[in-house]
Structure formats: structure tokens, C-alpha cells
Amino acid sequence: MTDTIVEEEQPAPLSTQPERPADPAGRGPIVAAVRIWRQFTSMRTALLLLALLALAAIPGTVIPQRGLDPVKVNSYLAAHPHLGPLMDKLSLFDVFAAPWFVLIFILLFVSVVGCVIPRVRLHYRAMRRRPPNAPRHLLRMSASTGWETDESPAALGKRVHTMLRSSHWRADLRTEADGGVTVSAEKGYLRETGNLIFHIALLLLLVGIALSSLYGYKGTVLVSQGGGFSNARADYDVFEPSRLFSDSQLSPFSLTMQSFKATYNPANGEPLTFKADVHYTSSPTSPSKPYVVQVNHPLNLPGAKVFLVGHGYSLIMKVTNADGTVKYDGPTAFLPDNSLFASHGVLKVPSLGAGGGQLGLTGEFYPTAAVTQSGGLQSIFPAPDHPVLALSAWQGNLGFNTGIPQSDYSLPVTGLKNIGITQLSPGGSWKLPDGATVKFVGVQQWATFQVAHEPGKRTVLVAAVLIVVGLLGSLRVRRRRFWIRAVPAPVGQDPRRTVVTAAGLARSDVGGFVDELDDLVKQIGRSPHGAIETERD
Amino acid sequence: MAPNLHLAHVSDVLLTWAVFCYAFAMLGYAAEFAGTRRAARAIENGERRNGALYSRRLGQAAVALTFIGWAIEVGSVTTRGLAVHRVPWGNMYEFSCMVTLVAVTIYLTLLLSQPLKRIGAFLTLRPSRHTMSWRSRESVRYLGAFLMAPVVLYIGIAATVLYAAPGPLVPALDSYWIKIHVVAAITATGAFMVSGVVTLLYLLKERYERGLPPLHMVIARRLRSPRHPEQFSFGPGTAAAAEMNAASSGLMQSLPSAESLDRLAYRVITFAFPVWTFAIIAGAIWAETAWSRYWGWDPKETWSFITWLGYAAYLHARATAGWRGRRAAMLSLIAFGSLMIDYYVVNTVITGLHSYAGIS
Numbered sequence: 001m002t003d004t005i006v007e008e009e010q011p012a013p014l015s016t017q018p019e020r021p022a023d024p025a026g027r028g029p030i031v032a033a034v035r036i037w038r039q040f041t042s043m044r045t046a047l048l049l050l051a052l053l054a055l056a057a058i059p060g061t062v063i064p065q066r067g068l069d070p071v072k073v074n075s076y077l078a079a080h081p082h083l084g085p086l087m088d089k090l091s092l093f094d095v096f097a098a099p100w101f102v103l104i105f106i107l108l109f110v111s112v113v114g115c116v117i118p119r120v121r122l123h124y125r126a127m128r129r130r131p132p133n134a135p136r137h138l139l140r141m142s143a144s145t146g147w148e149t150d151e152s153p154a155a156l157g158k159r160v161h162t163m164l165r166s167s168h169w170r171a172d173l174r175t176e177a178d179g180g181v182t183v184s185a186e187k188g189y190l191r192e193t194g195n196l197i198f199h200i201a202l203l204l205l206l207v208g209i210a211l212s213s214l215y216g217y218k219g220t221v222l223v224s225q226g227g228g229f230s231n232a233r234a235d236y237d238v239f240e241p242s243r244l245f246s247d248s249q250l251s252p253f254s255l256t257m258q259s260f261k262a263t264y265n266p267a268n269g270e271p272l273t274f275k276a277d278v279h280y281t282s283s284p285t286s287p288s289k290p291y292v293v294q295v296n297h298p299l300n301l302p303g304a305k306v307f308l309v310g311h312g313y314s315l316i317m318k319v320t321n322a323d324g325t326v327k328y329d330g331p332t333a334f335l336p337d338n339s340l341f342a343s344h345g346v347l348k349v350p351s352l353g354a355g356g357g358q359l360g361l362t363g364e365f366y367p368t369a370a371v372t373q374s375g376g377l378q379s380i381f382p383a384p385d386h387p388v389l390a391l392s393a394w395q396g397n398l399g400f401n402t403g404i405p406q407s408d409y410s411l412p413v414t415g416l417k418n419i420g421i422t423q424l425s426p427g428g429s430w431k432l433p434d435g436a437t438v439k440f441v442g443v444q445q446w447a448t449f450q451v452a453h454e455p456g457k458r459t460v461l462v463a464a465v466l467i468v469v470g471l472l473g474s475l476r477v478r479r480r481r482f483w484i485r486a487v488p489a490p491v492g493q494d495p496r497r498t499v500v501t502a503a504g505l506a507r508s509d510v511g512g513f514v515d516e517l518d519d520l521v522k523q524i525g526r527s528p529h530g531a532i533e534t535e536r537d
Numbered sequence: 538m539a540p541n542l543h544l545a546h547v548s549d550v551l552l553t554w555a556v557f558c559y560a561f562a563m564l565g566y567a568a569e570f571a572g573t574r575r576a577a578r579a580i581e582n583g584e585r586r587n588g589a590l591y592s593r594r595l596g597q598a599a600v601a602l603t604f605i606g607w608a609i610e611v612g613s614v615t616t617r618g619l620a621v622h623r624v625p626w627g628n629m630y631e632f633s634c635m636v637t638l639v640a641v642t643i644y645l646t647l648l649l650s651q652p653l654k655r656i657g658a659f660l661t662l663r664p665s666r667h668t669m670s671w672r673s674r675e676s677v678r679y680l681g682a683f684l685m686a687p688v689v690l691y692i693g694i695a696a697t698v699l700y701a702a703p704g705p706l707v708p709a710l711d712s713y714w715i716k717i718h719v720v721a722a723i724t725a726t727g728a729f730m731v732s733g734v735v736t737l738l739y740l741l742k743e744r745y746e747r748g749l750p751p752l753h754m755v756i757a758r759r760l761r762s763p764r765h766p767e768q769f770s771f772g773p774g775t776a777a778a779a780e781m782n783a784a785s786s787g788l789m790q791s792l793p794s795a796e797s798l799d800r801l802a803y804r805v806i807t808f809a810f811p812v813w814t815f816a817i818i819a820g821a822i823w824a825e826t827a828w829s830r831y832w833g834w835d836p837k838e839t840w841s842f843i844t845w846l847g848y849a850a851y852l853h854a855r856a857t858a859g860w861r862g863r864r865a866a867m868l869s870l871i872a873f874g875s876l877m878i879d880y881y882v883v884n885t886v887i888t889g890l891h892s893y894a895g896i897s
Contacts, residue, residue: 043857047850051868054846054875061836061887068835096834209832218829265704274708296712296827307829452829460831464818471814475807475852 041114049108056104060095063087067094109206116199123192130172131186134483135503143517144503149525153486153498157181160484160524169482180487188480188507194473201466208463211456217241217249218453224314224331224446228256228278231304231451249453251303255280258290260311260445262383269340269381276308276447293449303453310448312336313343313365315389315440321352322435333446334365335409341367342379346411350400352436360394360411361438377423384443392421393432480506480513482520500524544620545703549696551613552634556692558606559641559685565599566682568592570791596678600648603681607641614638621703626719627710629884633695637688639727643805644684647677677801679792683734691730714823721816726876728809729848732802733873736866739798743863745789750781799862803855806869810848817841836887840879847872 039045064072073093077084091098138144149156157173160183164171169185176182219236221229229235231250258277265272276293282301293299299306314331321327327349334345342364349359368381369388377390396416422430424440431437482504489497502521506513572592614634618625626635706715741751758777782789792798820841825831832838851869854860860868 043853044860047853047857047860050846050850050853054843054850057839057843057846060834061839061883065834067833267704270704271708272705273711295708296714296823298826298829305829307827309829450829454825454830457825457831461822464821468811468815468818471811475811 037114041111046108046111046115049104049111053101053104053108056101057095059092060101063092063095065093065095067096109203112199112202116196116203119192120196123189123196126192127189131170131184131481133174134182134184134485138483138485138501138503141503141505143505143514144501145517145521146499146501148489149486149498149500150496151486151498151525153179153181153488156486156498156500156524157183157484163523164482176485176487178487180485182483182485185482186480187482188478190473191477191479192474194470194475194477196470197466198470198474201463201470204466205460205463208456208459208461211459212242212454213456214242214244215249216452216454216456217245219451220309220448221451222333222446222448223255223257224333225257225259225444227446228254229449230254236451249303251301252283253280253301253304254284255299255306255449257447260447262311262445264382271382274308274311274447276311276449278306280306304451305453307450307452308447309450312446313341313367313384314444314446315345315363315365316442316444317347317361318439318441319347319349319352319359319361320437320439327352327436329441331444331446333408334363338379339382340379341382343367344409346407346409348398348400348411350398352434357395358398358400359432359436360396360398360413360416362392362394362411362413364390366390367443387426387443389424389440390421391424391430391438393419393438395419395434478506478513480504480516482517484524540622540703540705541620542703544616548613548617548620551609551616552692552696555606555610555613556689556696558602558609559689559692562599562602562606562681563685563689565595565602566678566685569596569599570679570682570788599681600678603641603685604645607638607645610634610638610641617703621705623706624715624719626723627706627715628701629699629880630695630701632719632723633691633699635723636726636730637691639724640684640688640730643728643731644677644680647680647801679738680731680735683738684731687730687734709827712823712827714819714826718816718819718823721812721819725809725813725816726880728805728812729873729876732805732809733870735798735802735805736869736873738792739795739802740863740866740870742789742792742798743795743866745782746795748778748782750778754781799866802866802869806848806851810852813841813845813848817845836883837879840875840883844872844876844879847875 064076066073076093077088080087087093091100095101135141139146151159154175157175161171161173164183164185169187170189171183171185174182174184218240219231219233220238221236223229231253233239233241233247233250256279258279260277261273261275263272264270274295278291278293278299279288280291280299280301281288291299293306293308295308298308312334313336314333316331317328318326319328328347332345332347334343336343345363345365347361347363349361351357352359364377366377366379366388367384368379368386369377370380370386372378377388394411394413394416398411398416419433420430424430424438426440426442429437429439482502484500484502486498486500489495489499502517502524504513504517504520569592572595614625614631617631617634621627625631744751758781793801817838820838821831824833824838847868851865851872854865854868
């Protein structure tokens with residue numbers, strides 16, 4: 001919380017921080033607890049926790065994080081066999097979920113709560129109090145002025161009081177014993193209001209984040225052209241439910257991808273657009289509707305959003321055994337290895353029949369192939385302008401019967417026998433030594449979709465808006481006071497004359513206060529003559 | 538649509554001219570400073586010289602050059618936008634130019650918003666932090682001398698290391714949010730740059746007001762005789778301190794009081810901090826549309842958050858006894874440092890989702 005204890009040189013202290021009651025005296029566990037609580041909710045502790053949180057976040061940007069790049073974490077662990085596991089124990093690969101990080105976060109929020117609650121009460125009281133009476137000698141204040149007028153003190157006081165009220169000052173009219181009239185006014189309560197809104201909104205933000213992380217879910221699925229998926233756990237390649245998630249939360253939509261199109265800048269191969277044409281139904285009974293999912297254009301469905309998060313090539317291969325029986329015909333997804341979409345993939349045929357055993361094909365795919373200086377192949381453009389598929393064929397036990405889950409994208413070749421390698425263009429065929437034929441039929445695209453549901457999203461958004469609004473109030477609004485006193489001219493002078501003095505006091509550093517005071521007294525009708533000149537240093 | 542290479546070239550040329558204007562303006566401001574010092578010394582020595590007038594003219598010329606440079610840079614940014622048929626802040630090069638444009642704009646706004654000799658009814662009897670306003674503030678022209686250096690450096694790095702050939706946006710950036718999130722980030726960065734310069738000046742002046750010699754002189758002396766650091770005492774009142782202070786007093790006296798520098802830095806930060814907060818929030822909303830989550834602790838997000846925490850700590854420190862002043866200012870500089878890490882290091886060294894530098 002900003003704005004506290006600033007020692008005031010002025011007669012009337014004006015801080016937006018309401019004064020706190022003094023620490024309780026004496027001994028005993030309750031007194032000690034109150035003291036510790038006071039210490040904990042002090043600005044100094046908040047400052048310390050802010051700094052600690054900032055420091056604690058730094059390792060999360062330097063050390064690879066599981067949440068961002070699990071592959072990198074694994075290779076880091078492999079490269080640092082001694083240090084790695086120790087770092088893992090300290091949660092350095094999951095910094096933002098680490099107990100120590102969460103602890104600092106929670107402490108910071110508890111300190112905010114401890115700071116906000118008493119301030120809300122005190123601010124409410126302050127807003128209902130009358131503005132404090134004018135100090136005795138207004139001209140002694142640093143921003144002050146005075147003049148004389150023919151208007152009676154009572155009339156002037158009444159007029160100024162009405163004027164200030166109509167321009168949203170909290171104003172109070174008082175009559176003094178000597179016949180003088182004072183108006184005290186105060187403005188800028190929005191500063192503390194904004195400050196409190198900001199800190200309460202931070203707590204609301206935490207509630208929203210908690211809702212999402214307790215009830216949300218996230219699923220990722222790879223879809224080939226013409227394929228699709230339903231919003232069911234089993235359909236996803238990766239499914240990350242939150243702690244209190246239940247399958248009944250999955251809304252019953254399904255989606256098929258008609259086509260996927262990527263365009264690239266011909267000059268440098270940088271991507272220009274990604275478009276996935278899909279048909280979707282929100283529920284099994286509703287009609288199917290078309291939509292184009294793009295980066296920055298997710299598909300909004302009740303209870304979930306569908307995002308396009310990745311793409312790559314599927315290669316259509318047809319495997320025929322020596323008899324001419326088709327053993328496999330369809331797309332196989334290859335995973336991209338670089339931004340030019342050189343990709344790798346695997347096709348496994350469990351049984352060729354007709355004398356052939358199990359067949360494994362490992363492939364490298366180059367959408368626009370070119371020969372490197374060393375004679376190898378590389379991709380020079382991400383679009384399939386000159387596609388080439390390099391294949392190796394393997395024979396032996398592929399491990400289908402071991403019961404161990406198989407990767408769709410890799411084939412451990414130890415124990416397998418290589419029976420040949422080749423390079424194919426679309427339409428090309430390759431005859432294997434055992435009589436089987438592999439035909440490279442063509443190229444298709446696949447896309448990965450991420451389906452996400454974050455129930456706390458709205459709460460977070462509302463909190464975020466309140467955070468900005470509150471900040472603007474607490475940083476840009478100035479808390480200020482204005483006083484004016486009108487007294488009859490002293491004995492011996494013209495009795496119809498009234499002596500007017502005025503002064504202002506601003507608490508915060510937002511400029512323009514003296515101009516505001518100038519305009520105020522001009523409105524009140526300070527005559528240019530008879531002004532009490534004060535010297536400027 | 539293919540970029541208009543001719544217009545893009547015009548933009549590059551204009552940027553070069555803008556940098557020249559800023560660089561010469563910097564020299565002009567510096568000359569004014571030097572001239573004021575010499576004139577002050579001349580008056581002290583009882584000489585009758587009119588050097589003050591010339592140096593003042595140089596300062597005015599520097600202001601004029603800053604305005605011209607600003608106008609040319611606006612032209613450069615506009616032609617860049619027209620050449621690539623999109624907003625001109627799609628990569629680090631363009632972002633840097635926009636940041637400097639914002640910083641110079643803020644400086645010129647501060648310069649213009651000083652009313653010329655307006656005499657009001659409320660006169661300040663003694664300086665007080667409560668009544669300071671535009672009128673009672675000294676000219677901000679001193680800021681020009683120190684702001685032009687980082688501006689020229691920023692554009693220099695942008696045009697050499699970060700330069701990106703004109704081209705379209707990558708799909709991830711192709712959203713109307715680039716007009717909201719990135720504009721807010723640019724505005725806040727430009728403003729933080731101004732507050733960073735003012736804070737640095739505050740720290741210098743604050744040290745001077747405490748009677749301590751400038752830090753760079755102390756370091757220079759220590760380096761010259763590193764063996765016996767204990768034989769130099771630089772505390773306030775020592776002969777060494779007085780000697781070094783005399784050498785720098787001209788410069789220091791031309792600066793406004795530490796208190797008013799501190800206040801200006803605070804004012805700029807109270808503008809920049811809500812804008813930065815908004816930039817982070819707008820970024821989160823955009824991330825939710827583009828990457829399916831509003832916050833993922835991506836390095837860019839994390840460093841933006843660290844920067845936010847830094848400035849939040851500054852605002853709290855400014856209201857905490859024992860932290861006000863020098864320590865708060867240090868926090869603000871640390872926060873600015875993390876903003877620079879967020880911009881330069883995260884975009885180029887650390888791989889994350891914000892890899893739009895356009896450099897490889």
C-alpha cells in the first residue's frame with residue numbers, strides 16, 4: 001500500500017493512510033501476536049516480499065521449465081547427472097509451482113489482506129467525517145492568498161460553500177465566535193478508494209486463478225486432414241485435468257478438420273497464415289457448422305475454446321505385400337524438426353503376411369528438398385514444393401506383443417535388420433527385397449488443436465480491469481484540502497469591508513495544484529486590487 | 538501485399554536524419570551546460586563576459602533540433618508503416634524506434650507544458666512538496682542533455698543490431714491486440730526510460746547535496762591507487778570530497794534540486810506504471826486468444842512481471858520511512874534494469890514465445 005507515514009511539516013496532517021492505533025502495551029501471547037501481525041502487515045514487509053517474489057521468479061526464466069519445455073528439462077538432466085537431480089529436488093525445474101515460490105506468493109497476499117481490512121474501515125470513517133476546520137492563520141500556509149471585498153462574510157461563506165459542493169468538494173461551513181465565517185473543503189478521496197480497489201482486485205485475481213487451476217482442463221490432439229475428435233478424454237493425445245475436474249465438465253462437442261493451409265513468405269520462408277477449415281457440432285444433436293480456426297482466432301464453444309497450436313505433414317503411404325494384398329494405406333503424421341519442416345516419422349506394419357514378418361519404416365521428410373554440400377538432404381522451404389521422402393526399412397521384432405506402449409514417432413532399431421534405404425517423390429514406389437512394395441502416395445497436412453477450459457477467466461478479467469482502474473485512482477488522483485476564511489475588517493477600518501484569506505494543501509505529488517487553487521479563488525471572485533502580496537522565493 | 542521497398546528506404550534515411558538531429562541536439566544541450574558553468578565561474582571571478590547568452594542560444598537551438606528530429610522520426614515511423622502495410626511496431630527494430638519516439642514526445646510535452654511567466658494568486662512562500670506545481674518547477678531543458686544519449690543509443694542499437702528488413706507480420710502477431718498491447722508496452726517503456734534518466738540525475742544530485750563527491754570520481758581515484766584505499770576518505774567535509782565536488786559543482790548546480798528531480802521521476806512513473814500494468818493485462822488477454830492461456834510464465838511474461846514488481850516496490854518504498862529517497866530510487870533503477878533485460882535479453886537470448894525480434 002502506498003501513501004503512509006510521511007512526516008508533515010504542515011499544521012494539518014493529510015495522508016491518505018488512516019492513522020493506525022498504537023501498538024498494545026504489555027506482555028502476553030495475544031499482545032505478542034498482535035505485534036507480529038502488525039510487523040507482518042507493515043509496508044516494510046510488503047516491500048521485502050515484493051523483492052523476494054521478483055528474485056524467486058528469476059530462476060524460472062534461466063533454468064528450463066517443465067511447464068514450458070519438458071524436452072529441454074530432460075536434456076538438461078541428462079547433461080548434469082549430479083547437479084540436475086539436486087536442482088529437481090529444489091523444484092528448480094518447476095519454479096512457479098515450487099513450494100517456496102507459492103509460499104512467498106501466499107505471504108504477500110496475506111500481508112495485503114492484513115493491510116486492506118483495517119484501511120477499508122478507516123477510509124469509510126474518514127469519508128463520513130466533516131472536513132477539518134481551517135487553521136488559525138491561513139496566510140502562514142505555503143500556498144495561500146488574501147484579499148478584501150465588500151461582500152459580507154456570511155454571504156461569501158454561503159456562496160463559496162455552494163460553489164465548492166457543486167464542483168464535488170466535501171465542504172463544511174462554520175461560523176466562528178468573532179463573526180468570521182470559514183469553509184473547509186476536501187477532495188480526492190478517490191485516491192484511497194482506488195488504492196483499496198487495487199489491492200482488493202489483486203485478491204480477486206487470485207480467486208480467479210485458483211478457480212481455473214482447480215476446475216479447468218486442457219487437452220491436445222493431433223488431427224490429420226479429414227480426421228477429427230470428440231471432446232472426450234480418450235480422444236486426446238495429452239490431457240491435463242485440474243485437481244477437482246470431473247469428466248462431466250467436458251462439453252459434448254466434436255470437430256472434423258476438412259483441410260489445413262499454411263502460406264509462407266517466398267522471400268524467407270517465414271509463415272504468413274495458418275488456416276484450419278473445420279466442421280463442428282456443439283452437441284451430438286445439433287447441426288454441423290463450418291469455421292476457420294486460425295492463430296489468434298480460436299473457436300469459441302460453450303464450455304471450451306479450441307485453439308490451433310501446431311501443424312506438420314502427414315505422408316500417405318501404401319504398403320502392399322508380395323501377394324498384392326494392401327497391408328496399410330493412409331496418412332502417417334511426421335513431426336517437424338525445424339522451422340523449414342524437415343520432419344521425421346515412423347510407419348509400423350505388424351504383419352506383412354505371405355512370408356513377410358513385421359516391417360518398420362523410418363522416414364525423413366523434406367517438403368522442399370535440396371542436396372547439401374556433404375551430399376545429404378535438407379529442406380530449404382517449409383511448403384511442399386519439391387517433397388522428398390527418405391526411407392529406411394527394418395525387419396525383426398518391433399515389440400508389438402511386449403505390452404509396452406509404443407511411440408508413434410520413433411522406432412528403436414536395436415535388434416532390427418536394415419533391409420534397404422531409398423528416396424521417394426510423390427507417386428514413387430519402392431520394392432523391398434522380400435517382395436513387398438511401399439508407395440509414397442502423397443502429402444497431407446495435420447494440425448494440433450488445444451482445447452482449454454478456464455472457469456476463472458471472467459473473474460481474472462474483472463479483477464484485471466479493477467486493478468487498472470484502482471491504480472489510476474491511487475496514483476493519479478490528488479488528495480487536497482482548501483480553506484477560506486472571511487472576517488469583518490478590523491476596528492478602525494471601513495466596516496463594510498471583509499478580509500478574505502484562503503489556503504490549500506495537497507498531499508500527493510501530482511502537479512497542477514497551485515493552478516487549481518488559482519482557478520478556485522478566481523471563481524470565488526478574488527479582486528485583483530487589494531490582494532495581499534506575498535513574496536515568492 | 539509485398540512491402541514497398543522504396544518507401545522503406547525513405548523511412549531508413551529519415552531515421553538516420555532523426556538520429557543526426559538528436560545527436561546534435563545532445564551536443565547543443567551539453568554546450569549550454571558547459572557555457573552556463575563557465576559563465577557562472579566568470580561572474581564569480583568578477584569578469585564581465587556575455588558567454589551566458591551564447592550558451593543559452595545553443596540550448597534553444599538544441600530544443601529546436603529536438604523538435605525537428607522528432608518530426609523526422611514521426612515521418613520515418615509513418616513511412617515504415619506505409620511501406621509494410623501494417624502498424625510499424627512488428628519487430629524489435631520498429632519497437633525500439635517507437636520507444637524513443639515516446640520518450641522524446643514525453644520530454645517535449647514536459648517542455649511545452651511549462652507555462653511562460655504566468656503569475657497567479659497563490660505564491661509559494663517556501664518550497665514544499667505539497668504545493669509544487671508546473672509553475673514552481675525549474676525548466677526541464679536540463680533533461681534534454683541526458684535523455685538524448687539513451688535515445689541515440691537505443692536507435693543506434695535498433696538500426697545496426699536489430700534491423701529487420703521490411704516485411705509482413707508473423708501469424709502470431711496478426712491481431713488487433715498488437716494495437717493495444719504493444720502500444721501500451723511502447724508507451725510505458727518510453728516513459729520508464731525518461732523516469733530512469735531523471736532518477737539517475739536524482740541520485741547524482743542527492744549525493745552532491747549530501748556533500749559527497751560524484752561516484753565516478755571516487756571510483757576513478759580508487760582505481761588509480763587501488764593499494765591504499767584507506768588513505769582516501771571521501772566523507773562529507775573532507776578535503777578530497779570538497780575538491781572533487783568543486784570540479785563537478787557547475788554541472789550539479791545547473792540541475793534542479795534533488796527533491797524536484799525525485800518528484801518528476803515519481804510523476805512520470807505514476808503515469809507509466811498503470812500503462813505497464815495495462816500492457817501486461819492486455820498481453821494476457823491476447824495470450825488467451827493466441828496461445829490458449831492467459832498466463833504461462835513464459836520468460837517474457839515473467840520478466841514483465843518482475844519489472845512490475847520492481848516498480849511496485851518503488852512505489853511502496855517511496856511511502857516507507859527509511860526507504861524514501863535514495864533507496865526508492867535504487868529500486869526504480871533496478872526495475873528499469875529488469876525492463877531492459879525483458880526487452881534485450883529475453884527477446885534475443887532466452888527462447889520463449891515472444892521471439893519476434895526479426896533477427897536470427
